[in-house]
Amino acid sequence: MFQNVLIAEDQNTINKGVERTLNELSIPNIVTTQYCDDALLKIRSAINSDIPFDLLITDLSFKADHRERQLTSGEELIKAVKTIQPNLKIIVFSVEHRIGKIKNLIDTHNVDAYVEKGREESNDLKKAIRAVLEGNRYCSYNVEQLLRNVDDISQTDQYDELLLQLLAKGLKREQIANYFQEKDFPARSLSSIEKRINKLKVLFDAHTSEQLVAIAIDRGLI
The missing domain is CATH 3.40.50.2300 (Response regulator)
Structure with a gap:
């Protein structure tokens, strides 16, 4: 002992x-x-x-x-x-x-x-x-x-986490797309941003962007 x-x-x-x-x-x-x-x-x-x-x-x-x-x-x-x-x-x-x-x-x-x-x-x-x-x-x-049950965390990359942070700040999808374009990040079109958000909703079983942000905060991602 x-x-x-x-x-x-x-x-x-x-x-x-x-x-x-x-x-x-x-x-x-x-x-x-x-x-x-x-x-x-x-x-x-x-x-x-x-x-x-x-x-x-x-x-x-x-x-x-x-x-x-x-x-x-x-x-x-x-x-x-x-x-x-x-x-x-x-x-x-x-x-x-x-x-x-x-x-x-x-x-x-x-x-x-x-x-x-x-x-x-x-x-x-x-x-x-x-x-x-x-x-x-x-x-x-x-x-x-x-x-x-956190295998989903390992499936998010740095851009997904940044996207979640921007959503948490209240930015709209168009604003996030513009931000990604300014920084020359990959997958920076509006359609790509929407696909990322939809992928994250599936991963975290969220129905809305607000619920997605709440889950991400609760799990310590942002």
Whole structure:
């Protein structure tokens, strides 16, 4: 079992709940903090003391208060941690459900587990800890189901994502076609733009451009 665990969570009640779950697993050394900056300092200090943490459990969202901060989110903390302790095991514990963001944390930042906050969070967290300890990646059931249904994301290219961004800004199809023509992008005619939009509607099962934009935002594409 992990011996030295750091919890980064700004809500005190949740912090205590996670700590209680770790105690049930008989983890001997548990350190908690409510700030990402403090978490990074504790990780660096533990490395310097030659007793590094072997697991970080972190939320993604940290509310601002009176204190000035350098790191304002769990994602920023993860990036910083990876530069000083690349092999540290990391479990994200969050309510964030945008699958594009979650997929980025897994694919780009190589987090080891993603646990969704909710009714089963304690049992879910225990499963994640055991899985990560055995060298496996773990995601909560709902997150796992979403990840299995994001093949459509890989089917969008950079121009599709730009098109979605322009639609989100309220541009009409004719305006988007003009923009693509000005930038000399491929498939820049009005008919090509309409075909791209229709393709994206099919991929995301959207009936209108507004619904398409809403789905793209929810999935973290824009």
